[in-house]
Amino acid sequence: MTNPTLNRDQLVMLREDNVCGNEDIKRDFDLEPMRFEDAIKKHLTWLR
Numbered sequence: 001m002t003n004p005t006l007n008r009d010q011l012v013m014l015r016e017d018n019v020c021g022n023e024d025i026k027r028d029f030d031l032e033p034m035r036f037e038d039a040i041k042k043h044l045t046w047l048r
Contacts, residue, residue: 022033034042
């Protein structure tokens with residue numbers, strides 16, 4: 001494959017335990033997690 005969708009390093013990272021709690025997201029990035037559907041609606045409204 002000349003242009004693979006995922007490279008070897010990305011496949012290795014997919015096997016790692018890379019999840020965190022909502023409190024970590026709020027503290028580290030000052031972001032409020034939201035449902036995917038709500039986020040899409042918010043950003044589509046912003047693009048108009």
